[in-house]
Amino acid sequence: MSAPIAGANAEANGDKNATPVKVKSLSKSFGQQKVLKGIDLEVAAGQTLSVLGRSGTGKSVLLKLIIGLEKPDSGSIFVHGEEVTKMPTKELNEVRKKVGFLFQQAALYDSMTVEENVAFPLRRHTHLSDSERKKRVRELLASVGMDHDTQKLPSEISGGMQKRVGLARALALDPEILLFDEPTAGLDPITASEIDDLIVKLQKERHITSVVVTHDIHGARTVSDRLALMRDGEILIQGTFDDLQKSRDPFVVQFLKGC
C-alpha cells in the first residue's frame, strides 16, 4: 500500500502498543435522556468492533465522543493510550488526523467536487505539491472504486458512490483508526454488501482498527471480528458472532433473527 504521508502523522504521540480505542464507564445524556450509561469497550489493534443496537440509541454519539465532537458527562476515552476526553483542541486535532470518520450520509462538502472533497484533508494538513496531491487523490478514489466521475458534485452521484467518496476522504491522511457511522444505512442490499466488502478489503490491506456502528446485523457479521450489542444505553453482550449466537437472551435472539 502507499507509504504514510510525511507531515500528516509527524507527531505520533501516545503509546503505539496501547489499545487503539478504549472506552471506560462512559456516560452521556441529552437533556433528560440518558443515551449512554457507563459503557466499557475495547478494540484490539487491527480488529473491527461493531456496535449494534436499535436505531436512534446512543451509538452515533459514541463515535462522536471518541473524536471529541461531543464531551461526555462522565467516564474516559483513550485513543492509543492518550485520554481524549479532557484534551485541549490543539492536541485533539492531532488525534483527529489519525482517525478517519465516515459519516452516516457521507457528509461530503456539497460545494466541492468529488476530487476536491478527497483533496481537502491533504490540502490542509500535508505539504504535497499539486501533482503529488492529484496523484494521491486518484489512488484513494481508485481504491474505493470511484475513479470515474471525479469532477461531479456530491448531489450528482448516488448514495452508494457518496459513501465510497466519503471513505476515500476518511482514508486521505492514512489513519490508523476508522470510525463508521451506519455505513450501509439507506443502501440497497447489493450496494450494501459492496460497501461491506470494500471495508473488509481496506482493513486487510491497511491493518486499520475500526469501530462500526450499525443496526444491520448481516453487515456487522461480514466486517467484524467482535460485536457489542447495546440496549437502553448499556452493553448487553460483547463477543464474537458465535458468542452472540449462543445467547438465550430474547433481545439478542430477536436481533440476530434471520442471520
Add this chain to the structure above:
Amino acid sequence: MHVTYIVVGVVVVLAVIAGISMLPDLIRYMKMRSM
C-alpha cells in the same frame, strides 16, 4: 448549560444597552476634561 446562556445573555444585553446610552455622555465628559 441553558442557565449559563441565560445569565450571560442578561449580562450582555444590559451591558450593551448601558454602554450605548452612556456613550455620548462619556464622550462629552472626556471632551470637557481635555479642554
Add this chain to the structure above:
Amino acid sequence: MIAQPAFFLFGLAAASSATPVDRGGIVSGIGDLTIKFFEWFGNLSFFCGRLIRAAFTPPYEIREFFHQFDELGSKSLPLVALAGAATGVVLTLSTRDSLIRFGAKSFLPAVVVFSIIKESGPIITGLVVSGRAAAGIGSELAAMKVSEQIDAMEASAVNPYRYLAATRILACMLMLPMLTLVSDFCGIMMGWVANNAAEPISLRLFIQDGFKSVDFSDLLPSTLKTIIFGLLIGLIACFQGMNATGGTEGVERAATSSVVLASLFIILADVALVHLILVFFP
C-alpha cells in the same frame, strides 16, 4: 431614555419571529419568550468568543476569505446597484416636490446628494445585502450543519469557526462599504436623471451644486458604519446557520430568522450609530 424599553420590546418581537414558541397562553408565552431572548444572546456571546479565538489564531484562511469576498460581492452587486438607483429616483422626485413648496428648488441637488450619502445609501445597501447575504449564508451553513458537514470538517481537524464563519463575516464587513459606495453612485446618477427628466439640468451643474455642501467628514463615517452592518449580517447568519437543527425545515427557519434578525439589528444599530456619529462629528 424612551429608546431603551422600545429597543427591548422590538427585540422581543424579533425573537418571537425567529424562535418557535409553544402555545401555552399569553403570560407564559411572554415569559418563555423573554427567557429565549436572553438565552439566544448568551449563546451568541459564546459563539462570538469561539469566533474571535478562531479568527486571531493561525492558520488564517486567506484563500477561502477571498473566495467568500468574491462570492458575496459579485453576487450582491447588481441588486445593490438597482436598489441604489431606484432609491435615488424616488428620493429626488419626492424631495423636489417638497422643496418646490418651500420655494427652495435650487437646493435639490444638495439635498439629494446629502441624503443619499449620509442615510439612504448605507441603510438601503445594508437591508438589501441583509436580505441576500444573510439568507444565503444562513441557509448554506444550516444545510451543512444538518447534513453533518460541519462535524466532518471538525473531524478533519479543521476549525469550522475559522474556515466557514470568520471568512464569511470578514468578507461581509469589508464588502459592505464598497457596495455602499456603488449604491451611492447609482443613486446620485439616477437622481440626476430623474431631476433632468422633470426639469433639464446639466450633469455638471448637478454634481457641482450637489457636492458643494458635502465634505469628507460626511462621507467617511456614514460609509464606514456599514462595516458594522456587515458584521451584524455575517455574525447573525453564521450563528443561525451553524446552530440549525432538524432537516429542511431547520434550514428554512435558519434562513428566514437570519434575514429578520439581521435586518432588525441593522435598523437598531443605525439609530445608535447615527447618534454616535453626531457626537463625534458635530
